[in-house]
Amino acid sequence: MKFTLSIAAVALASIVSTAFAAPDSAHFTYGTDDAGPQHWGDLSPLWAKCKTGQQQSPIDVKAEKPSVKFVKDPIKYKYAPVTNAVIGYNGHAVQVDWTQPANEAAASWIEVAGKKYKLVQFHFHTPSEHRVSNRFSEGELHLVHRADDGTLAVVGLFLELRITNNNWFNWITDLDRKIDRLAPGSDTTKTKLPIKKLDLPALAKAAKGFANRWTYAGSLTTPPCTEGVAWNVVKAPISFGLKQFNALVDLEGFNSRYIMDRPGK
Numbered sequence: 096m097k098f099t100l101s102i103a104a105v106a107l108a109s110i111v112s113t114a115f116a117a118p119d120s121a122h123f124t125y126g127t128d129d130a131g132p133q134h135w136g137d138l139s140p141l142w143a144k145c146k147t148g149q150q151q152s153p154i155d156v157k158a159e160k161p162s163v164k165f166v167k168d169p170i171k172y173k174y175a176p177v178t179n180a181v182i183g184y185n186g187h188a189v190q191v192d193w194t195q196p197a198n199e200a201a202a203s204w205i206e207v208a209g210k211k212y213k214l215v216q217f218h219f220h221t222p223s224e225h226r227v228s229n230r231f232s233e234g235e236l237h238l239v240h241r242a243d244d245g246t247l248a249v250v251g252l253f254l255e256l257r258i259t260n261n262n263w264f265n266w267i268t269d270l271d272r273k274i275d276r277l278a279p280g281s282d283t284t285k286t287k288l289p290i291k292k293l294d295l296p297a298l299a300k301a302a303k304g305f306a307n308r309w310t311y312a313g314s315l316t317t318p319p320c321t322e323g324v325a326w327n328v329v330k331a332p333i334s335f336g337l338k339q340f341n342a343l344v345d346l347e348g349f350n351s352r353y354i355m356d357r358p359g360k
């Protein structure tokens with residue numbers, strides 16, 4: 096937890112500044128402070144859904160809700176390799192971004208209920224946000240897809256801890272090492288690391304083509320908590336190395352919203 100001090104400083108500054116800050120500059124945390132998950136809906140008028148929404152995420156996908164369906168078929172998808180990706184810590188999560196290929200045929204997408212959504216980024220949560228019969232996983236990877244009309248479909252993959260690293264995620268330890276070398280007080284959110292090649296087809300294959308998944312209509316799990324998100328939470332976890340997990344937690348700490356499908360939320 097090499098960030099504890101700088102994060103605390105940033106969090107303190109954000110609490111002071113969020114009270115009357117412009118909505119687009121509002122900050123949030125995962126702590127028990129005034130910017131924590133239970134207050135997100137009060138931090139900005141644009142974030143009201145975090146408080147008033149009726150389809151909020153995450154949830155326990157096995158909590159016997161009629162709105163959640165288990166689907167055995169794989170998602171119809173096409174994932175293509177990406178060569179211009181960057182990884183960084185955005186202040187809330189470790190996220191991988193890239194420029195969409197101009198060539199439509201080189202795009203990565205999924206099709207949900209007959210609608211095509213392009214993959215725009217993915218990021219991590221530790222521990223997992225969704226639960227299965229009240230059980231967490233060590234982490235959860237969110238593949239965020241956007242349709243032409245702006246609506247979102249997210250694929251959630253649980254991370255299962257193994258002793259040996261999953262080479263697919265080696266850039267996480269590289270980022271952790273790079274940030275570790277920065278002078279104290281450096282803005283770690285500005286540090287980006289290029290990823291030579293992101294083999295998205297291999298990731299989809301490891302996730303068994305996203306077959307056997309819980310689907311439901313939910314929301315973004317971070318402000319503005321926008322609803323109408325088509326969730327696909329895949330049952331089979333993907334493996335994640337212990338070293339990689341420790342690097343990930345070094346970088347983002349605890350960043351999991353509490354579940355939204357319990358009375359008294």
Ligand SMILES: [Zn+2]
Nearest residue numbers: 218220237316
């Ligand atoms: Zn997420």
